[in-house]
Amino acid sequence: MTSDDLLVVFLDANVLAKPVTRTLVLRCAASGYTVRWSRTAEEEADRHLTGRQLSIASLRALVEIPLSPTAADPERFTGTSADDGQILADAEAAGATFVVTEDVDDFAELDLRTAGVTAVNPDLFLATRADRDVYRRALEVMVSGMADPSRTPAELHAAIARQHPRLFQRHRELFEVEPQATGHRPPAALYHGLTCLRCLTRQPLEAELTNGLCPSCTAATSPTSPAAD
Numbered sequence: 001m002t003s004d005d006l007l008v009v010f011l012d013a014n015v016l017a018k019p020v021t022r023t024l025v026l027r028c029a030a031s032g033y034t035v036r037w038s039r040t041a042e043e044e045a046d047r048h049l050t051g052r053q054l055s056i057a058s059l060r061a062l063v064e065i066p067l068s069p070t071a072a073d074p075e076r077f078t079g080t081s082a083d084d085g086q087i088l089a090d091a092e093a094a095g096a097t098f099v100v101t102e103d104v105d106d107f108a109e110l111d112l113r114t115a116g117v118t119a120v121n122p123d124l125f126l127a128t129r130a131d132r133d134v135y136r137r138a139l140e141v142m143v144s145g146m147a148d149p150s151r152t153p154a155e156l157h158a159a160i161a162r163q164h165p166r167l168f169q170r171h172r173e174l175f176e177v178e179p180q181a182t183g184h185r186p187p188a189a190l191y192h193g194l195t196c197l198r199c200l201t202r203q204p205l206e207a208e209l210t211n212g213l214c215p216s217c218t219a220a221t222s223p224t225s226p227a228a229d
Helices: 019-031 039-047 056-063 082-093 109-115 122-129 132-144 153-160 165-170 215-220
Strands: 007-011 033-036 098-100 118-120
Touching: 007 019, 007 082, 019 033, 019 122, 019 132, 039 056, 039 082, 082 098, 082 109, 098 122, 118 122, 122 165, 132 153, 153 165
Parallel strands: 007 033, 007 098, 098 118
Antiparallel strands: none
8 A cells, every 4th residue: 555545634733732642643643644734834833832832834844744735715615714614725735634623613514525535533433543553662662752741552552541542442442551540621513514434425415423423333333342442
């Protein structure tokens, strides 16, 4: 499989501005997707960085990710705010199937359908798309750069549960550790769109997707199904 064959995932500014979340999404791309973002998202994320955090442009140079195009017609997405409309237009221009965002509810359903893009919360996206071994290696790489304080992969896994409880639960068996309490308000929405997170098939308008999964994938991953993980 070449990079051109991979699922394209577009990162919103609010994901880029969160070091742990964006690192997880980038490190777990080995699960079978490629990450893109535009100058629009990059500049917005940079405005929210604090202290001596590495700029998103510098990060992009390090990981060798090209900027995706800035679209010229965001105003056609009339149900979405101007700023988020530009993000949606840029995601469409990047050929993205998903825009990973903490503000799923900011993207109007009709606009997402028009663009052929699905909005998904990073916790739900990672819990569905990140392979176990890839996630474990991501934790090992992340802790190798932590010195103040240092952490083990198990300790980082427990801490990740605060913002990504679904990701923790999906890979809970990796370590014998309890999750840290979240302390965060649940997001208003986790998923808006029509593309199944698991099989990547686009569903009809009347389809009901549970946690971003089509009926077939929901059945296949249920605890009573022999095909479940």
